[in-house]
Amino acid sequence: xxxxxxxxxxxxxxxxxxxxxxxxxxxxxxxxxxxxxxxxxxxxxxxxxxxxxxxxxxxxxxxxxxxxxxxxxxxxxxxxxxxxxxxxxxxxxxxxxxxxxxxxxxxxxxxxxxxxxxxxxxxxxxxxxxxxxxxxxxxxxxxxxxxxxxxxxxxxxxxxxxxxxxxxxxxxxxxxx
Amino acid sequence: xxxxxxxxxxxxxxxxxxxxxxxxxxxxxxxxxxxxxxxxxxxxxxxxxxxxxxxxxxxxxxxxxxxxxxxxxxxxxxxxxxxxxxxxxxxxxxxxxxxxxxxxxxxxxxxxxxxxxxxxxxxxxxxxxxxxxxxxxxxxxxxxxxxxxxxxxxxxxxxxxxxxxxxxxxxxxxxxxxxxxxxx
Numbered sequence: 001x002x003x004x005x006x007x008x009x010x011x012x013x014x015x016x017x018x019x020x021x022x023x024x025x026x027x028x029x030x031x032x033x034x035x036x037x038x039x040x041x042x043x044x045x046x047x048x049x050x051x052x053x054x055x056x057x058x059x060x061x062x063x064x065x066x067x068x069x070x071x072x073x074x075x076x077x078x079x080x081x082x083x084x085x086x087x088x089x090x091x092x093x094x095x096x097x098x099x100x101x102x103x104x105x106x107x108x109x110x111x112x113x114x115x116x117x118x119x120x121x122x123x124x125x126x127x128x129x130x131x132x133x134x135x136x137x138x139x140x141x142x143x144x145x146x147x148x149x150x151x152x153x154x155x156x157x158x159x160x161x162x163x164x165x166x167x168x169x170x171x172x173x174x175x176x177x
Numbered sequence: 178x179x180x181x182x183x184x185x186x187x188x189x190x191x192x193x194x195x196x197x198x199x200x201x202x203x204x205x206x207x208x209x210x211x212x213x214x215x216x217x218x219x220x221x222x223x224x225x226x227x228x229x230x231x232x233x234x235x236x237x238x239x240x241x242x243x244x245x246x247x248x249x250x251x252x253x254x255x256x257x258x259x260x261x262x263x264x265x266x267x268x269x270x271x272x273x274x275x276x277x278x279x280x281x282x283x284x285x286x287x288x289x290x291x292x293x294x295x296x297x298x299x300x301x302x303x304x305x306x307x308x309x310x311x312x313x314x315x316x317x318x319x320x321x322x323x324x325x326x327x328x329x330x331x332x333x334x335x336x337x338x339x340x341x342x343x344x345x346x347x348x349x350x351x352x353x354x355x356x357x358x359x360x361x
Contacts, residue, residue, distance in 0.1 A: 018338035029288050048263065052287035059289060092311045121189040124318055126309040132276050154247065159292055160276055162338035163303035167277075171309045
């Protein structure tokens with residue numbers, strides 16, 4: 001391995017994150033229900049429909065945050081693999097193209113053009129998954145940059161993105177630290 | 178060899194062309210078919226709830242919603258509203274162009290959302306188990322000559338991550354979904 005390469009090992013495991021997401025979702029539902037000890041104080045003056053609407057808004061925001069986290073985890077997995085394939089001097093055609101890219105771009109390789117597109121060319125059975133991932137990363141771009149423009153592409157929800165991410169991490173043989 | 182060569186890209190394009198010998202998709206037909214599956218879903222749910230609708234404890238209603246999808250364009254679809262006392266649960270069609278499925282309907286109540294997907298009857302999970310293999314574009318594997326599989330499409334409930342499993346949609350499982358999204 002290239003000397004001095006240090007990974008944070010803080011990259012997100014999407015399965016653990018799914019449990020965290022579930023805990024937050026259930027906590028919100030409880031907090032917004034009459035069973036919560038703070039309900040009468042927190043929602044004093046609300047109509048039931050207003051409580052429901054506020055819960056809906058919180059759950060929607062949680063979905064977007066988790067979607068962003070899961071897609072970032074997928075990016076990290078592909079980038080770590082790219083760097084390790086360069087460090088380990090693997091002889092397969094994919095790793096060799098990555099090493100050429102590394103000479104010019106180091107760790108600033110472009111995720112879509114330099115990593116995902118190369119996976120698509122040098123693998124069998126990946127075209128559909130890579131296409132779906134690239135679509136999802138356009139949505140991630142919108143999320144990560146503050147959602148300030150009108151997003152006209154395909155909209156994704158957390159469950160769809162999780163399934164796509166898990167499928168990708170399951171299907172591609174990615175090197176990890 | 179290491180740099181991405183034009184030749185490798187040419188080989189890749191030829192490989193993709195060989196794989197896409199299927200006739201182009203008739204999107205009008207796909208839209209009509211998807212709306213048909215939506216009607217089937219609503220009919221099945223009507224049967225699940227018949228006893229409660231007949232005695233007046235549950236009311237069913239429909240609203241038109243406008244959908245706009247890549248390839249298909251803009252079209253109207255029906256949204257189902259289930260009124261149970263103060264609770265209203267909406268079944269909203271999301272669209273035909275869904276990753277890993279042929280259609281999606283969201284079930285939304287005051288306490289959350291569940292998803293119904295139109296998927297292969299034999300599918301058990303939304304997580305793909307297909308393995309991607311590294312190839313040399315100069316020596317690509319020969320495309321497998323498999324007979325096209327006849328897929329029987331059916332509506333299933335998708336569970337939350339991390340399992341993202343498909344559950345059979347029946348009276349019992351649908352009632353559980355209604356209670357979950359209503360915080361019952």
